[in-house]
Amino acid sequence: MTESREYHPKGLLRYPTYALGKLHKSMHAELGTSLREHWVLTYLSEFSEISQQEMADALGIDRSEVVRLVDSLEKAGLVTRTRDPEDRRKYRLAITKSGRKLRDETDAQIAAATDALLVRLTPAERATLHQLSLKALGYDLDEL
Structure with a gap:
């Protein structure tokens, strides 16, 4: 039997989401980063001072996963978490200068990894x- 990383069941290859998932997994394995941590840093660079629940809703991930991600990012000095002055039960999240730097570096690495992974496609493809x-996600391409 072939190695698991080389084996792709034909039944699964029919689904674009499977193929894109394989590309995604390969790219982040190469970078040694967590995509979800990168999502958090990217979101916070655009929308600062949001709650953990707002982050979970925006990214479509469970709130407990956001807590775990933020714990890791906070320990690394990449985000801050402070009590919401209006609702002490909530925390507000913000990206730090180090977090922005890492996000920028990771963006560059992701762009290079994406280029390497999609090398078989033309720029038009x-x-x-x-x-x-x-479009499949429902975004209006004219607004991006």
Whole structure:
């Protein structure tokens, strides 16, 4: 039998989400980063001082997962978590200068890894893949 990383069941290859998931997993394994941690840093760089619940809702992940991610990022000095002055039960999240730096570095690494993974596609095919992915998610391409 072939190695598990080389084996791709034909039944699963019919699904674009499976193929894109394999690309995603391969890219982050190469980078040694967590995609979800990168999501948190990217979101906080655009929307600061949000609650953990707002983050969970925005990213579509469980609140307990956000807590785990933020714990790790906070220990690394990449985000801060402070009590919400209006509701002491909640925490407000913000990205630090170190968090922004890491996010920028990771963005560059992701761009390079994406280029390497999609090397078999022409620039037009890459653009089409991206546009169709966004369209499938319901985004208005004219607003991006």
